[in-house]
Amino acid sequence: MTQEELNKLNEKLLDWVGIDNFLERSGLKFYLSLDDCFKKLVPKAISQITKTFKVNIKSAWQILFSLWYQGICDVPNNHTLALCLAIEKLIDAEDKNV
Numbered sequence: 001m002t003q004e005e006l007n008k009l010n011e012k013l014l015d016w017v018g019i020d021n022f023l024e025r026s027g028l029k030f031y032l033s034l035d036d037c038f039k040k041l042v043p044k045a046i047s048q049i050t051k052t053f054k055v056n057i058k059s060a061w062q063i064l065f066s067l068w069y070q071g072i073c074d075v076p077n078n079h080t081l082a083l084c085l086a087i088e089k090l091i092d093a094e095d096k097n098v
Helices: 003-017 022-027 034-052 057-074 079-097
Strands: none
Touching: 003 034, 003 079, 034 057, 034 079, 057 079
């Protein structure tokens, strides 16, 4: 991915989790930090999966890990980016269901 594509992905993720603070937004680069992904993105992703797919938390984790694994196959050298792309798929699916 180009840097511009990475920046757009990051902005999409920041908007999705509702981070409005300029300093916090400028300091978060989800595609570079697995810790930030698990602190900020994954809890919301699990919550959204349980609501969207009407499944329990265990199944939500299975869905998220399945999407993440698919991403790892596509981007084998960057597991953090793969997780971001998996969550982007969830966002896009959520947008279609609205």
